[in-house]
Amino acid sequence: MNIKWKHVSFAVLGASLLAVTSACTEEMETELEEEMDDGVTEDEGSAESDTEDDADDGDEAEEAGAIQIGVVGPMTGGFAAYGEKVEKGVELALSEVDHTFNGNEITTVVEDSQADAEQLMTRLDSLRDRNEVDIVIGPSTGDEGEAAASWAQNNEDTLIMPGYSAPEDMTMRDASDNLLRAGWTGSQTIFHFGKYVAEEMGHERIVMVGQDYAYPWDQAAGFKRGFFENGGEEVHTIWHPTDTLEFSAIMGELQGMADEYDAVLLNSGGADAIAFYEAWEQYGMDESYPQMLGGTNVADIPILEEVSDNFEGVYSSMHYSESLDHEENVEFRENYAEMHGEEADGIALQGYDTMRVILDALEETDGDTSDTAALSEAIRDMEVGDSPRGAFTFDEYGHAVQDIYIKRVDLVDGELQNEVVETYEEVSQFGPYEDYQDEYMAQPGNERDFPADTAEEYFEDLEEYFGEEYMNELEEGGIWE
Amino acid sequence: MLITIVNGLTMASLLFIIAVGLNLSFALLRVANLAHGAFYLFGGYVGLSTMNYTDSWILAILVGGLVTGVLAFLLEFFLLRKVRGDNLRETLVTLSVAFILADLMIVIWGGNPRSIAYPEMLQGPVHLGGIVVPKLSVFIFIFAVVIGVLLWLLLNKTKIGMVIRAGVDDFEMVSALGTNIRFVFTAMFVVAGFLAGIVGVIGGSHLMMSPGDDWRILTYALLIIILGGMGSFGGSVIAALIMGFIYSFGSLYFPEFQLFLMFAPVALVLIFRPKGLFGRGLA
Numbered sequence: 001m002n003i004k005w006k007h008v009s010f011a012v013l014g015a016s017l018l019a020v021t022s023a024c025t026e027e028m029e030t031e032l033e034e035e036m037d038d039g040v041t042e043d044e045g046s047a048e049s050d051t052e053d054d055a056d057d058g059d060e061a062e063e064a065g066a067i068q069i070g071v072v073g074p075m076t077g078g079f080a081a082y083g084e085k086v087e088k089g090v091e092l093a094l095s096e097v098d099h100t101f102n103g104n105e106i107t108t109v110v111e112d113s114q115a116d117a118e119q120l121m122t123r124l125d126s127l128r129d130r131n132e133v134d135i136v137i138g139p140s141t142g143d144e145g146e147a148a149a150s151w152a153q154n155n156e157d158t159l160i161m162p163g164y165s166a167p168e169d170m171t172m173r174d175a176s177d178n179l180l181r182a183g184w185t186g187s188q189t190i191f192h193f194g195k196y197v198a199e200e201m202g203h204e205r206i207v208m209v210g211q212d213y214a215y216p217w218d219q220a221a222g223f224k225r226g227f228f229e230n231g232g233e234e235v236h237t238i239w240h241p242t243d244t245l246e247f248s249a250i251m252g253e254l255q256g257m258a259d260e261y262d263a264v265l266l267n268s269g270g271a272d273a274i275a276f277y278e279a280w281e282q283y284g285m286d287e288s289y290p291q292m293l294g295g296t297n298v299a300d301i302p303i304l305e306e307v308s309d310n311f312e313g314v315y316s317s318m319h320y321s322e323s324l325d326h327e328e329n330v331e332f333r334e335n336y337a338e339m340h341g342e343e344a345d346g347i348a349l350q351g352y353d354t355m356r357v358i359l360d361a362l363e364e365t366d367g368d369t370s371d372t373a374a375l376s377e378a379i380r381d382m383e384v385g386d387s388p389r390g391a392f393t394f395d396e397y398g399h400a401v402q403d404i405y406i407k408r409v410d411l412v413d414g415e416l417q418n419e420v421v422e423t424y425e426e427v428s429q430f431g432p433y434e435d436y437q438d439e440y441m442a443q444p445g446n447e448r449d450f451p452a453d454t455a456e457e458y459f460e461d462l463e464e465y466f467g468e469e470y471m472n473e474l475e476e477g478g479i480w481e
Numbered sequence: 482m483l484i485t486i487v488n489g490l491t492m493a494s495l496l497f498i499i500a501v502g503l504n505l506s507f508a509l510l511r512v513a514n515l516a517h518g519a520f521y522l523f524g525g526y527v528g529l530s531t532m533n534y535t536d537s538w539i540l541a542i543l544v545g546g547l548v549t550g551v552l553a554f555l556l557e558f559f560l561l562r563k564v565r566g567d568n569l570r571e572t573l574v575t576l577s578v579a580f581i582l583a584d585l586m587i588v589i590w591g592g593n594p595r596s597i598a599y600p601e602m603l604q605g606p607v608h609l610g611g612i613v614v615p616k617l618s619v620f621i622f623i624f625a626v627v628i629g630v631l632l633w634l635l636l637n638k639t640k641i642g643m644v645i646r647a648g649v650d651d652f653e654m655v656s657a658l659g660t661n662i663r664f665v666f667t668a669m670f671v672v673a674g675f676l677a678g679i680v681g682v683i684g685g686s687h688l689m690m691s692p693g694d695d696w697r698i699l700t701y702a703l704l705i706i707i708l709g710g711m712g713s714f715g716g717s718v719i720a721a722l723i724m725g726f727i728y729s730f731g732s733l734y735f736p737e738f739q740l741f742l743m744f745a746p747v748a749l750v751l752i753f754r755p756k757g758l759f760g761r762g763l764a
Contacts, residue, residue, distance in 0.1 A: 245697070
């Protein structure tokens with residue numbers, strides 16, 4: 001064997017060794033932190049402070065009447081913002097009640113899932129077994145969300161409320177009583193955007209560039225439904241792997257088809273969205289496509305902070321806009337900025353709302369966290385009237401029914417901001433298919449090529465799955481009222 | 482088609498500057514510096530902060546490169562020298578530094594993706610004989626050529642270069658002939674770090690930066706070294722070109738097989754030419 005390859009094998013060996021070591025250290029760190037947290041609880045909560053470190057903290061917490069809530073999500077890595085911001089929102093909600101409930105302290109145990117489904121399972125198990133928490137807020141990304149749904153089905157005694165995860169099946173085909181979501185699904189926020197683009201903006205043919213995984217598929221599906229059922233003709237989809245560094249090739253492709261299509265919809269988020277827009281500007285794409293549209297995560301504040309002012313004019317849709325001017329939102333943004341030194345956005349909002357929903361539900365059970373069924377029922381019956389996003393309720397599957405805002409990015413005082421241009425009220429996760437839930441769920445799940453790319457094929461499928469009755473109602477204009 | 486070739490050239494230019502420094506220091510020190518990707522990202526972030534404070538892109542590139550160079554010096558002088566000669570420990574040291582840096586960067590610059598603003602002069606496209614090319618791509622290509630030529634001159638036309646080339650072949654002999662080989666090691670390591678830093682700033686402007694990019698870049702650089710051959714300057718050029726074209730054509734025609742396409746030639750080379758396309762191997 002050549003010496004050189006010894007180096008390489010050493011490197012590989014070293015890498016795996018260190019990976020193991022670092023995993024262990026992380027474990028130790030979290031444990032240490034928790035022990036420190038415990039210390040505080042014990043000092044304040046109970047006089048009979050146990051000197052043994054290995055004391056079972058869950059039991060102690062219950063004895064003292066203290067409440068522990070698990071927060072799990074990506075806290076490091078490329079998706080860190082989606083976990084961190086949820087946690088910051090939770091902290092804000094807790095600080096508003098001084099971290100107490102009926103005089104008992106509320107603490108959080110934060111776990112890092114690294115946006116990885118496997119990690120998430122381990123973290124959830126350890127929250128359940130080691131910390132004995134009954135309520136978990138999280139996770140935040142798509143793959144994690146699907147894993148959490150199956151974990152929830154096997155752990156009926158733990159209440160899970162996702163932080164920012166959006167796969168629709170979590171509260172639809174894989175729904176369980178103990179998983180409730182004060183959040184959104186990939187399709188829910190974008191059904192009506194499709195309608196808006198077709199009807200109000202008058203586009204007929206769209207190119208959609210998206211990351212090739214479940215969440216953008218959900219978004220594409222929701223958009224196509226709204227778009228085709230309201231007059232759109234074609235959505236040409238270009239899928240690329242996540243973590244694409246370089247969009248030059250796609251820019252070249254887009255330029256070649258500029259004559260045939262009216263606008264580009266960027267169905268992506270995070271680093272990829274920024275990289276896409278960098279390339280967009282480098283190639284002067286505004287000349288070929290005057291209008292750019294965005295998926296729900298594209299006009300996110302962290303992205304608006306990174307792109308140039310030319311981003312003005314991008315349309316997107318979401319269940320929240322930072323520019324909503326009712327009192328609750330203004331206050332929420334001020335308090336959040338004061339506490340964390342950064343702008344609040346939809347992710348932070350969801351952490352905040354979820355924590356407040358849990359606090360309200362605890363009122364119903366007198367602070368008893370172990371009665372998951374009672375908590376779940378209390379949440380399903382809840383009408384939240386004072387959320388920064390506007391009022392919302394929960395449907396029978398435990399998912400939020402809320403207003404969806406069509407937003408345009410505007411330059412206000414030198415800063416890019418999302419202005420609301422249209423509001424669609426009380427949209428459920430089934431969107432316009434509220435009366436056709438069974439038909440909707442009987443279709444195959446959303447895939448990269450389902451629903452179809454052209455109106456013609458789309459309507460064939462639609463008739464097959466939804467039946468003639470639906471088609472007639474659609475024609476009479478009864479569906480999208 | 483033409484546009485894809487241009488894209489490939491740009492990507493190849495970036496990859497070349499990243500890989501060539503790593504390759505030379507690898508060949509000379511016999512240490513696979515696994516912190517090289519972290520150096521790249523660190524340089525980028527330092528450039529980002531410099532850009533925000535001074536608004537000068539040139540300064541950002543310089544400061545990014547210099548700070549990373551200093552970091553490379555610290556790593557070599559205070560850590561690697563302590564474990565010289567023990568391959569496993571050397572590699573582990575660089576790997577630990579990579580992890581520490583990665584976490585530090587998250588603490589300092591946060592986990593959100595960032596990008597570096599660059600001068601208006603380089604923004605937007607330029608029309609070259611019927612195809613649209615971003616000005617920045619043209620700049621990156623020219624920059625890589627300049628760096629490449631300078632390095633080639635340094636290696637082949639100067640006495641320092643002679644020592645380095647001799648060191649790659651047999652550093653014990655060079656040392657025995659009275660050259661302070663330790664100094665040459667350090668210098669080469671610092672130059673590699675400097676190059677990683679400046680590419681970090683340029684890459685951070687052309688693409689964007691987010692945690693995790695360090696490992697991605699390191700993988701590409703290692704692939705280029707394996708493909709081109711350890712210690713081979715020409716090999717780095719050719720391998721970077723191959724990887725650049727695979728990247729640009731792959732992401733256009735077979736986006737879902739991109740990683741496969743990048744690793745396949747490396748696997749083939751490992752089977753049929755284990756020393757790399759242009760590597761001479763070691764005695």
